[in-house]
Amino acid sequence: MKSTVRDVMTTDVAAVDQQVSFHAVAELLIEKGVSAVPVLDDDGHVVGVVSETDLLAKEEFKGCYYGDDYRPPLRSRIRHSAGSEGNRHRKSLGETAGELMTSPAHVTLPDASIVTAARHMDRQGVKRLPVVDANGRLIGIVSRHDLIKVFLRSDQHLLALVKEAVRADELGISVTVSGGAVTFRGAFPERSQPSMALHLAGSVDGVVSVRHCIP
Structure with missing residues (x-):
């Protein structure tokens, strides 16, 4: 990645x-x-x-x-x-x-x-x-x-890279990217997964910041 x-x-x-x-x-x-x-x-x-x-x-x-x-x-x-x-x-x-x-x-x-x-x-x-x-x-x-x-990758490109890195579709987590900032929304199936997802998303070149919002 x-x-x-x-x-x-x-x-x-x-x-x-x-x-x-x-x-x-x-x-x-x-x-x-x-x-x-x-x-x-x-x-x-x-x-x-x-x-x-x-x-x-x-x-x-x-x-x-x-x-x-x-x-x-x-x-x-x-x-x-x-x-x-x-x-x-x-x-x-x-x-x-x-x-x-x-x-x-x-x-x-x-x-x-x-x-x-x-x-x-x-x-x-x-x-x-x-x-x-x-x-x-x-x-x-x-x-x-x-x-x-x-760091000039489009948000759409970053979204695809992040979703692939964390396997967001398999986890059922919503992911959005705006201005290079990644936001996860929703509850992860397992307690250990949020920190791992944030780490993986943050390691994608071009990502400026990562956060997890729980409704």
Whole structure:
């Protein structure tokens, strides 16, 4: 009943290989209207992700080091060559996707749950995840926008899913859904069934709330 990444991912993915130039990556991001693309090796494995942030690092450091003929002292250049600043400086010198990308890439599997993918994005501070098969090859991409689609299911669709999950017709219980809120009306045959029904209904992706009303 739980939706997986496979249910919402995009399979038509814009991706680049490691030899693609800086300008070609920038043009692809603009053309596709995306902020990042996976970088693949020759066998289709995801080896990194190159984003707008990676590209902007080049301009940022160019302005810092070379703008108005400014050249920082050697000590400053050495300091920037270490740690995260050093990584950004390295990217500022890059000319290809392989040199500009962030690696390793944060990825997910197609059978991962929506909740798992959302938590992974939040934990890593990313807006999308390449979806890979068991061998690490790219098969799709999932974004935050894709994940919230499960909460846009129609009430009619949710009603069918909930009734199937709790076997409402067999129990003789009335079920209604309004704005994603599920309401059970009537007495369940057994005392233990209401809590189980509420739990099952609440686990359906897209359900906002569940309640039981007894006439």
